[in-house]
Amino acid sequence: MADPRDHDFETVLYRHVTPDIVRVSMNRVETRNSQNTQLTYDLNAAFDRANADDQVKVIILAGEGPHFSSGHDMKGGPRAFQGVGTWQNYGAKGAEGPMAVEEEIYLQMCRRWRNIPKPMLAEVQGACIAGGLMLAWVCDIIVASDDARFRDLVVGWGIPGVEFFGHPWELGHRRAREVLYTGDWFTAQEAHQWGMVNHVVPRAELRQYTEEMAKKIADKPLFGLKLTKEAINQTLDAQGQWSAMQTVFVMHTLAHTHWREVNGNGAALYQGESAPKAPGRS
Numbered sequence: 001m002a003d004p005r006d007h008d009f010e011t012v013l014y015r016h017v018t019p020d021i022v023r024v025s026m027n028r029v030e031t032r033n034s035q036n037t038q039l040t041y042d043l044n045a046a047f048d049r050a051n052a053d054d055q056v057k058v059i060i061l062a063g064e065g066p067h068f069s070s071g072h073d074m075k076g077g078p079r080a081f082q083g084v085g086t087w088q089n090y091g092a093k094g095a096e097g098p099m100a101v102e103e104e105i106y107l108q109m110c111r112r113w114r115n116i117p118k119p120m121l122a123e124v125q126g127a128c129i130a131g132g133l134m135l136a137w138v139c140d141i142i143v144a145s146d147d148a149r150f151r152d153l154v155v156g157w158g159i160p161g162v163e164f165f166g167h168p169w170e171l172g173h174r175r176a177r178e179v180l181y182t183g184d185w186f187t188a189q190e191a192h193q194w195g196m197v198n199h200v201v202p203r204a205e206l207r208q209y210t211e212e213m214a215k216k217i218a219d220k221p222l223f224g225l226k227l228t229k230e231a232i233n234q235t236l237d238a239q240g241q242w243s244a245m246q247t248v249f250v251m252h253t254l255a256h257t258h259w260r261e262v263n264g265n266g267a268a269l270y271q272g273e274s275a276p277k278a279p280g281r282s
Contacts, residue, residue, distance in 0.1 A: 005053065009042040013064065014049060017211050020057040020218045022050045029065035034073035035131050040105050043135075044112070051116050057218040057225060059116070060210055061139055062123040068148070069132030072106075099253040106134070106163035107249050111242070114138040115233060117226040119217050123210040124148050124188075125203060134164040140229060142196065143210045144188040145203040150196075153183035158262075159255040165248040169241055170196045 003016035013025040024046045026033040033039075043061075050056045063069055113120075114137075122139035128150045136142050152161055160180070161167055167176035175194050179186060191197040201209045217225065236242075 011039040012042040021214045023060045026063045032067040032070035033063040034070045036073040058214045059120045067126035068124040068128045071129040071131035095257040110164035137166040144197045145206045148188040
């Protein structure tokens with residue numbers, strides 16, 4: 001029986017697994033759950049809804065269809081930013097507008113989700129590319145199907161990784177360098193070996209496995225879960241994670257500005273997260 005608190009957003013499904021576990025599912029299957037601004041704000045609204053519900057203890061983030069997320073949907077060029085609070089600044093000369101937009105919808109939004117005081121589990125299948133990595137990384141635990149694969153290819157655009165720069169913490173600095181420098185895919189099994197993924201399970205068992213883990217977590221008192229999550233997040237911050245991310249975001253913005261100047265066309269950057277071409281290559 002459906003929970004009366006279930007809800008449909010334009011691009012996100014909000015469903016209760018149990019009264020205290022919520023599944024938030026990206027539902028842009030036709031675009032492999034690529035992230036436009038509607039999806040970003042729908043996710044934020046869904047997470048707010050779960051956080052405000054005192055009965056909810058655990059949030060599962062999933063993607064409908066064969067793939068978790070193909071990354072940021074920039075095929076519409078700057079129009080993809082319409083509806084963002086800082087959209088009116090996008091036309092500002094230089095880096096000001098684009099920086100304000102990306103800081104709002106990527107860096108700060110991911111930071112906000114990472115700090116939601118309730119445990120979050122990412123349920124990842126199929127492709128998880130660039131911006132999709134950020135969605136998985138904001139979660140406390142990542143469970144991946146055995147056919148899941150991951151990639152951050154934005155160095156091909158001259159950019160030092162995605163906006164929420166978690167690579168050295170998620171992969172270790174040696175693997176982070178390899179993943180970023182090459183832009184190659186890495187498998188769920190490799191991600192597990194490197195420490196980014198908690199568990200790898202057969203695709204057919206992914207949902208059940210994730211929900212069973214969520215039930216184990218939901219057995220704990222909510223305040224204890226909140227304090228434990230805060231303790232771990234504060235430890236990462238004390239190690240410099242957030243300060244480093246803020247610094248790298250400035251580099252990310254510089255790289256965007258450089259690319260636009262060198263290529264003479266800012267829109268050349270925003271063509272979706274398919275394989276990019278480096279300047280001067282066919």
